[in-house]
Amino acid sequence: MSDLSNVPLHGLVGLRDRKKALRRDEIIAAARDLFARKGIDATTMADIAAASVISPPTVFNYFGSKDGILIALITEGTTAAREEDRDLHWEEATDLATLIVKLFQRISSRTLEIADKRVWRYAEAAAIRHPETELARQYEHVSSALVGVVTDFFAGLDLRLQSGEACSTTYLGQLFHDIWMPCFIRLITVENQSLAEHEVMLRARIQPLVSALFEASTAQTPRRKGSVA
Numbered sequence: 001m002s003d004l005s006n007v008p009l010h011g012l013v014g015l016r017d018r019k020k021a022l023r024r025d026e027i028i029a030a031a032r033d034l035f036a037r038k039g040i041d042a043t044t045m046a047d048i049a050a051a052s053v054i055s056p057p058t059v060f061n062y063f064g065s066k067d068g069i070l071i072a073l074i075t076e077g078t079t080a081a082r083e084e085d086r087d088l089h090w091e092e093a094t095d096l097a098t099l100i101v102k103l104f105q106r107i108s109s110r111t112l113e114i115a116d117k118r119v120w121r122y123a124e125a126a127a128i129r130h131p132e133t134e135l136a137r138q139y140e141h142v143s144s145a146l147v148g149v150v151t152d153f154f155a156g157l158d159l160r161l162q163s164g165e166a167c168s169t170t171y172l173g174q175l176f177h178d179i180w181m182p183c184f185i186r187l188i189t190v191e192n193q194s195l196a197e198h199e200v201m202l203r204a205r206i207q208p209l210v211s212a213l214f215e216a217s218t219a220q221t222p223r224r225k226g227s228v229a
Contacts, residue, residue: 024062027052028076031069036116040070067126067135074123077114078142082149085110089153096157096222097203097210103153104180104206105199107146108187112195117188124185147177158223160215179205 030051034043045066049056063069089103111120127136151173159167183205187198210219 023052023054023058024072027054027059027062028069028073031066032073032115032119035070035073035119035122039118040066040122067133070119070123071135071138073115073119074142075138078111078145081107081110081114082145090156090224094222096214096219097207099153099222100176100206100210101199101202103150104176104183104202105195107149107180108184108198109195111184112187117191120188124188143177147173149173150177156224158218158225160218161213162215176206176209179209 027048031043031048034047034051038047043066045059046056048066048069049059052059059069063072085106088106089099091099091102094102123135123139126133127139130136151169154167154169154172159169159172161167180202183198183201186201187193187195
């Protein structure tokens with residue numbers, strides 16, 4: 001056993017915190033694997049504890065419930081993905097519809113990296129059936145944050161509408177999110193639908209909308225705000 005007698009107090013606290021964070025990540029990883037293989041309803045806290053090689057009370061101490069683990073899996077995974085992908089939504093010499101399709105394709109792909117289709121089906125259904133729960137509230141927060149990502153994408157562009165009216169990026173963010181959502185629901189409910197098929201569906205819905213909403217110059221050669229023409 002290591003001798004920690006000469007380790008400063010702040011070092012011991014830091015070591016404990018790192019061990020706790022590692023243990024927490026191990027529990028989430030074990031739960032993710034079990035949820036994918038067995039389904040959430042069939043997975044027990046005892047199963048998760050056994051897969052994590054710890055006691056069930058320890059799992060309860062960390063998360064309180066199975067829904068607590070699911071909330072952490074979804075919220076922490078989506079937060080990390082948003083931060084990591086923040087600078088990936090712009091490509092030079094790319095038309096606007098393609099930029100939007102790639103943005104949402106990236107979101108869908110990253111979502112399935114966080115958890116498999118069974119988990120997202122469960123979360124969607126649970127949020128609808130029990131909107132008063134913490135899981136439903138956190139799921140709504142994830143959706144709102146996603147709308148924010150899309151809004152920020154549009155806010156960074158110099159956009160011109162066909163109508164000539166002022167362009168609300170908040171409205172655009174919600175609009176295109178609402179176009180994406182039924183496609184995502186189909187992706188997670190049709191077990192054998194691939195991301196490539198999902199992308200085809202996205203383009204079929206997004207391309208005509210972009211052409212109808214935006215001036216041709218914006219649709220064909222979008223520019224970021226502050227860029228030189």
